[in-house]
Amino acid sequence: MTKKVLITGFTGQVGSQLADFLLDQTDYEVVGMMRWQEPMDNLYDLTGRINNKERVSVFYADLNDFSAIARMLEEVRPDFIYHLAAQSYPKTSFNIPIETLQTNIIGTANLLEGIRQLKEKNGFDPVVHVCSSSEVYGRAKPGEVLNEDTKFHGASPYSISKIGTDYLGQFYGEAYGIKTFVTRMGTHSGPKRSDVFFESTVAKQIALIEAGFQEPIIKVGNLSSVRTFQDARDAVRAYYLLSQESYKGNVPCGETFNIAGEDAYKLPEVIDLLLSFSSRHDIKVETDSERLRPIDADYQMFDNTKIKSFIDWEPEIPTSKMFKDLLDHWRDEIKKGKVPLNR
Missing domain, CATH: 3.90.25.10 (UDP-galactose 4-epimerase, domain 1)
Structure with a gap:
């Protein structure tokens, strides 16, 4: 049976490029979650396929609406979930701190709690990628190389929200056996990168x-x-490879990974x-x-040793x-x- 993938943050740079990758490299069906009023600029290359229902479709929902999230999970029942949706602009977060915290922390909790409840109800057991951020490390000391054990230091409402997101991904994996893994991606760019960065x-x-x-x-x-830079197209390849290893049971629930250029x-x-x-x-x-x-x-310099011990990957x-x-x-x-x- 063909596997299904759910991508939250479908309209963003990384979400849209992940969809491109999956449609090109797999036979998966892709469902993109978006709010109805979001701009479609990053999806114009896919609208023909969406209109013709060629392995890609849209589900309208909002992370802050638990009932919509629960309905989406029940109807789609994806095998893989890539949770990329967020208020993702650090500078903007100083102006809208409450919205940032609400969307990124409570929104992630809504998704993970919906998965937990459905798992208890009927055994729903997807692989769940929780996208955190290198911003969780905040103001690192010059010369310090950041690894997965480096202490967190919130340097913006955004980074604090991603610390919460990060811990939620770990907690739901460790406490409830949900097949989560968490990535802390360094600066990533390329085509479709938002102009606020x-x-x-x-x-x-x-x-x-x-x-x-x-x-x-x-x-x-x-x-x-x-800081280091990497192309987002390299990052989505790492996301896919990690999800495959998690599906095989080779990634412990709640495991965290740096991924950077x-x-x-x-x-x-x-x-x-x-x-x-x-x-x-x-x-x-x-x-x-x-x-x-x-x-x-x-200052943001990263150690990619851990992720390379789980998957055959490096920036290309x-x-x-x-x-x-x-x-x-x-x-x-x-x-x-x-x-x-x-x-």
């Missing part, structure tokens, strides 16, 4: 400047951060690399105080290609007449 807003601004919609000045926030950049180096792909040589960079966070995660897409693809994505959007906000 650093490298994407820089790429978007370059594309706007090239098209004549912005003066040749890139506005940025804190540039003192050092292995190329480290200072943020000014990211700007220089993106600018190297442009024919414009008059672009300047200015700090915009409105783009600064009250607290920032300035060069970061230079990832950044180039991201810039080309914004160029293509603008050519289509989709002029984005300057934020």
Whole structure:
């Protein structure tokens, strides 16, 4: 029988690219959970298949509505659940802390509690990937390499919400035997990356400047951060491989994994690399105080040893290609007449 996959956060960069991967690499049926008013920009390449019911469909629900989550689980009964939905913007979380905590913590609890109740009712037993974040480590010390045992340090309402998400994934696995695993993904990017994230807003601004919609000045926030980058398309491959090992019983319930790129950049180096792909040589960079966070995660370097001991995986897409693809994505959007906000 063909297996079913449920993806929460279906309309996001990672959710939509995970759907692309699964449709291309497996014979699974894919169900994407979304709220009815969410933008469809990242799904236009799939709308034909969705309309024709070719192995992919949409289920409208909201993480904050337990009855909708319970109905979705009962009707879909997926073999695999990739829980990617979240309020995922750290800087935005300072402005909407309650919504961030509600969606990411209580929303995750709604999903996991719905799974627990259905498991007790009739043996429902899916593999559940809970997507946490490298932001759980917060403000790491310069030179510190982050592994799965590194102490958490909430540096934003978002990071605190993901600490709660992380613990929920572990708890429901350990307490109720639900086949959960938790990933703490470092900075990931590439095509479809939201423009609220650093490298994407820089790429978007370059594309706007090239098209004549912005003066040749890139506005940025804190540039003192050092972090690794990986392409989200590499990350979804790791998600899939971990889910397969969990299905086979090779991943203990509630296990946690770092997953990050292995190329480290200072943020000014990211700007220089993106600018190297442009024919414009008059672009300047200015700090915009409105783009600064009250607290920032300035240093994020990760140890991928654990995940590599469970799956045969390593990042394959060069970061230079990832950044180039991201810039080309914004160029293509603008050519289509989709002029984005300057934020």
